[in-house]
Amino acid sequence: MSRPMVDLRGIHKSFGTLEVLKGVTLEVEQGQVVVVLGPSGSGKSTLLRTINHLEKVDRGYVSIDGDLLGYRRVGDKLHELKEREILKQRTHIGFVFQNFNLFPHLTVLENVAEAPLSAQRKQKKEVHQEAVRLLARVGLSDKENAYPRQLSGGQQQRVAIARALALSPKLLLFDEPTSALDPELVGEVLDVIKDLASTGTTMIVVTHEIGFAREVADRVVFMDDGVIVEQGSPTTVLDHPQHPRTRAFLSKVL
Amino acid sequence: MSVSARPLVAAPEDEADPASLKVVPSRHPWRWVGVAVVLVLLAQFIHGLVTNTGWDWPTFRQYFTADSILRAVGVTIELTVYGTVLGFALGVVIALMRLSKSPFLQVVSWTYIWAFRSIPLIVQLLFWFNIAYLYQRFDFGIPFGPSFVSFDTKDLIGPMSAAVLGLALHQAAYAAEIVRSGIIAVDHGQLEAAAALGIPRLRQFRRIVLPQAMRSILPNAANEVISLFKGTSVVSVMAIGELFYQVQVVYGRNARVVALLMVATVWYIAMTTLLSVVQYYVERHYAKGALRNLPPTPLQRVRAQYAALRARAGATG
Ligand SMILES: Nc1ncnc2c1ncn2[C@@H]1O[C@H](COP(=O)(O)OP(=O)(O)OP(=O)(O)O)[C@@H](O)[C@H]1O
Ligand SMILES: [Mg+2]
Numbered sequence: 001m002s003r004p005m006v007d008l009r010g011i012h013k014s015f016g017t018l019e020v021l022k023g024v025t026l027e028v029e030q031g032q033v034v035v036v037l038g039p040s041g042s043g044k045s046t047l048l049r050t051i052n053h054l055e056k057v058d059r060g061y062v063s064i065d066g067d068l069l070g071y072r073r074v075g076d077k078l079h080e081l082k083e084r085e086i087l088k089q090r091t092h093i094g095f096v097f098q099n100f101n102l103f104p105h106l107t108v109l110e111n112v113a114e115a116p117l118s119a120q121r122k123q124k125k126e127v128h129q130e131a132v133r134l135l136a137r138v139g140l141s142d143k144e145n146a147y148p149r150q151l152s153g154g155q156q157q158r159v160a161i162a163r164a165l166a167l168s169p170k171l172l173l174f175d176e177p178t179s180a181l182d183p184e185l186v187g188e189v190l191d192v193i194k195d196l197a198s199t200g201t202t203m204i205v206v207t208h209e210i211g212f213a214r215e216v217a218d219r220v221v222f223m224d225d226g227v228i229v230e231q232g233s234p235t236t237v238l239d240h241p242q243h244p245r246t247r248a249f250l251s252k253v254l
Numbered sequence: 255m256s257v258s259a260r261p262l263v264a265a266p267e268d269e270a271d272p273a274s275l276k277v278v279p280s281r282h283p284w285r286w287v288g289v290a291v292v293l294v295l296l297a298q299f300i301h302g303l304v305t306n307t308g309w310d311w312p313t314f315r316q317y318f319t320a321d322s323i324l325r326a327v328g329v330t331i332e333l334t335v336y337g338t339v340l341g342f343a344l345g346v347v348i349a350l351m352r353l354s355k356s357p358f359l360q361v362v363s364w365t366y367i368w369a370f371r372s373i374p375l376i377v378q379l380l381f382w383f384n385i386a387y388l389y390q391r392f393d394f395g396i397p398f399g400p401s402f403v404s405f406d407t408k409d410l411i412g413p414m415s416a417a418v419l420g421l422a423l424h425q426a427a428y429a430a431e432i433v434r435s436g437i438i439a440v441d442h443g444q445l446e447a448a449a450a451l452g453i454p455r456l457r458q459f460r461r462i463v464l465p466q467a468m469r470s471i472l473p474n475a476a477n478e479v480i481s482l483f484k485g486t487s488v489v490s491v492m493a494i495g496e497l498f499y500q501v502q503v504v505y506g507r508n509a510r511v512v513a514l515l516m517v518a519t520v521w522y523i524a525m526t527t528l529l530s531v532v533q534y535y536v537e538r539h540y541a542k543g544a545l546r547n548l549p550p551t552p553l554q555r556v557r558a559q560y561a562a563l564r565a566r567a568g569a570t571g
Contacts, residue, residue, distance in 0.1 A: 052450060083455060091452035101447035105465045105543040114461065115451035147543035163451070 003066055005030045005202045006171060010060035011050055013043075020046045022226035023060070028171075028219075031200040035213040035234075038223035039249055044206045047223070048173045051204070052093040053086055064092060065170050091119055094164030098176040100156045102148040102163070108135065109144040112163045119167060134162040138192050154185030158192055165196075172196065174205040210253060214238055222246045313513035317504060318520065326500035327521055333486040333496060337421035338479050344422065345429025352434055363430065370427035376488050378424060382416040383492050417489040425482055432474045436467035468540040476533040480526050497521055 006028035013021040020043045028034050038044050049055040051062055053070040061078075062069040070086055071078040081089075103111050112131040116122060122130075135141055138158040148156050157177055164172060174193065178186040190212050197203060197216045207213065213220050213234055220237040222229050224245045230237060241247045303309060317323055351363035370378070385407060395401030411419065440463050448458040487498035495503075497518055505514040534551075541548060550558065 054446060054450060087449065087452040087454060089452070090450060093450075095447075095450035097443065097447065097450075099443060101441075101443040103444065103447070103462055105540070106461075107543075115453060118451075118453045118457045118461075147546075149543060149546050167452070 004028055005032070005065055006051065006204070007063045008047075008051070008060070009063075011047070011057050011062065012059035013046055013050060013055060013057055020226055021050070021057075024223075024226070024228055025060075026221065026228065026231075028202060028204060031202055032218045033197045033201075033203045033205065033216055034219045034221055035217035036204060036206045036221045036223060037208070037210075037213065037237075037249070042223045043226045044223055045175050048095075048175050048204065048206055051171075051173055052090050052095055054095075064089070067092075091115065091167045092170045094167065094169035094172040096157070096160050096164050096172070096174045096177050099180050100148070100153075100160045102156055102160055104148050107145050107147055108140065108151070108159050111148065111159055112166050115163065116166050131162070131166060134165055135159070137165075137195075138162045139188070152185060153181045154188045157181065157189045161189075161192055161196075170202060172201055172203045174203065174207070176206055176208065178207065178209060208253060210238065210250075222249065224249070308512060309516065310510055310513035313508075313510045314516050314520075317514060317517050322500055322504070323497070323517060323521075326495055326497045327525075329495055330483070330486050330497040330521075331525070333417060333421060333489065333494075334479065334483045336418045337425050337482050337486070340418070340422035341425025341482070342429045342433075342475070344426035346433050348426060348430035349433035349437065352430065353437060367427045367430055370424055373424075375420065375424050375485065376491060379417060379420040379489060379492060382411065382420045383413060385411060385416070413492050413494050417486075417492055417494055421482065421486065421489070425478065428478055429475070432471055432478065433467070435474070436469075436471035437463060439470045440466045465540060466544075469537075469544055472533065472537050472540060476529065480529055483525060483529065484522055 004027040006026070008024055008026040011021050011024040012019070024043075024047055026034075036044050036047070046055060050057050051064075051069075053062070056070065061071070067089065068078075069089055070081055072081060073079075103114065106114065109128065109131050112134055113124075113127050116127045116130065117124065132141070132144065135144060138161055140155060140158055140162070143151060143155065143159075148159065151159065157180075161177075177193065178189050181189065186209070190209065193203070193205065193212075194216050205212075205217075217234050219231060220234050221231040222237060222241070222243070222245075229243045229245050230241065237246065238250065241250060304311075348363045348366055351359040352367075354360065389407050392405045392407055393401030394403045444462055444466065445458065448462045453462070486496050489496060490499035490502065493499065501514045501518045505511045538548060538551070
């Protein structure tokens, strides 16, 4: 059968003596949307960051579309890849940060075009046309020449999404994409993500927006204290949670 | 009162609407007293400059654009340019070494900065000037083995190269710290975003980090260039014909000390002014995106005021 798009096996990660991920195993099929829920400090961001190798794992492995991330397997040994090769692997994974991290000195268009230009797969003109198309897709056609600081938070996050899409990634990771936004701006960003979900983009979304999870997720994963406590369809996990920790968490956020 | 919060150029006559009433700005009599005092002092100073024959303006005029002085200004500029370019080029390398993950490079960088900040520039310059006594010949070849080419140190390092070498090495230590401070001031999230996008390391530095670091590097770098520019006068100890040395030579002959010091002073002021203007525009270039909207340049401001004045004159006249 077809292999999963994302395959995480027994991921362990510690910061000093603090073990943040205690053996996380997760598979995501092509085109699936997985929403990760969990209390603060449970390791959700760390998990996302290990998926594109912004954090190195201590044990376990991450593979995206069959490619082992950050390592090359030779026999029964894993050889660490050079930074250049890791950077290349990352071009297949889009990451959207909680606080946008747009490049403030570049215009909106330049922000979106930066990664494809550096990957040098296409001509500059082609890259710009593609960037214009992506900005239209997130509803920002009129802001091409603005600088990020001239935009609202919601607009900035939509630019960040367009930027993450610019390399046509196989997988999109969102780390609380709406938590830094004013309530009235959350909707416009979620709408863009919903639109992406409906077009079959594989996504892992960390969020506290339960309504969004219910509407968009194919699967909801509940994490606590560095492990996946339970997972399943939105109705199973959100309406009939099995584990007391899930119930305790949901009773607080719902 | 809330009236004071309104713009000073109020929308004109719209009878009943209080928003259209004329705004009388509050008066600041003490500001005017201050202005008057400063103006009187300034007038006194200028009067003194003009009437006191001790300043010897005819001699000033005679030498200000004399060939020997112009040539000396050229040498001063040359020293500054070489010192700045080589100093900052080396400085960037040393800063990157200091920021690298290799402990060895970090130590080398730290030691360089420590050494060159500890040695007074003048001592260092004299040392380079006298290096031919220490090492008569330079040999290029296999370490501890035979040499392929060999130079006489005196030919290789003349006074001018010794001066450039000394200034650049000294400057590099300071430049390294300025560049490093600029780089570490860039938000870590920027590097993370660039890494997440898979942008190659060198391009991350050139396109993402450096332009943002420039914001905090520039004011300090400009300070350094200006102080290097004036600091070149130190190399007069090596009998290099830069501005300060040349002026000393001339007043050594004709004893018009004050007038010739003024020649040097005015040149230094003029060049520093030019550098400050350049600094303003370069900083503005790198402020793009950092501010929501760039403030107008002085030139744009003057033009806008002129246009407003004409509009008002047109309206009343
Ligand atoms: N670089 C780091 N060094 C040390 N500890 C870290 C580091 N990054 C994260 N941690 C710790 O790891 C734990 C998990 O952090 P993580 O950011 O993954 O939580 P989270 O589930 O995303 O929480 P939140 O919902 O608040 O974002 C926390 O206790 C945090 O303090
Ligand atoms: Mg988090």
